[in-house]
Amino acid sequence: MANFAVSNSTGTGGGLAAQAITTTYKTLVITAASTTATGTNTGLRRGKMYDVLIGTAGTPADNVMQFDIVRATYASSTAITTGGVLMLSSLSSNFVLDAADGAPTAVISINSSVETYLTTATELWDVGINQRASYRWVAAPGSELVYPAASSGAGPNALAVRALSPAYTGTATATVLVNEQ
Numbered sequence: 001m002a003n004f005a006v007s008n009s010t011g012t013g014g015g016l017a018a019q020a021i022t023t024t025y026k027t028l029v030i031t032a033a034s035t036t037a038t039g040t041n042t043g044l045r046r047g048k049m050y051d052v053l054i055g056t057a058g059t060p061a062d063n064v065m066q067f068d069i070v071r072a073t074y075a076s077s078t079a080i081t082t083g084g085v086l087m088l089s090s091l092s093s094n095f096v097l098d099a100a101d102g103a104p105t106a107v108i109s110i111n112s113s114v115e116t117y118l119t120t121a122t123e124l125w126d127v128g129i130n131q132r133a134s135y136r137w138v139a140a141p142g143s144e145l146v147y148p149a150a151s152s153g154a155g156p157n158a159l160a161v162r163a164l165s166p167a168y169t170g171t172a173t174a175t176v177l178v179n180e181q
Contacts, residue, residue: 002097004096004097004180008173020169026163030118045181046146047178048139048146052069053135054127056172058172060131061132064131065077067172071123071160075159148149
């Protein structure tokens with residue numbers, strides 16, 4: 001039952017960092033059930049996204065930013081490490097909030113090219129903010145966003161935090177906290 005956090009702005013794991021934003025959605029962080037065991041953990045586990053922090057790291061200006069979280073189908077195997085997509089399941093112990101917990105089995109990806117591996121299904125959360133602002137959402141107990149303990153062949157198995165802007169082309173950041181069960 002590990003809690004873990006991942007941010008696309010730290011460059012952790014492969015040196016990837018915040019994504020440049022365009023007029024179409026770019027995935028900042030995605031977490032999904034994984035078919036790949038990490039450490040001593042095996043089997044699929046569901047996860048609950050309970051805290052999301054979003055913002056920008058660009059030059060201050062007055063632009064609108066649109067962020068959302070979507071339920072998605074994501075290829076949760078090591079085959080997706082090609083094409084610039086970084087799958088961090090093998091590095092997941094770096095993101096565990098309590099070092100006494102084992103590494104989560106989740107796939108954690110940070111890279112804007114993930115769109116080619118992502119089929120979005122349902123938008124669960126959506127917020128528009130000014131580029132100068134940052135925003136934090138914390139789920140009320142029992143209201144966490146959940147991805148199931150299912151592989152990609154069983155339908156939506158992931159939660160993806162995405163961003164777009166009609167004018168801003170700098171970088172956007174996201175940090176998510178997830179409880180894996």
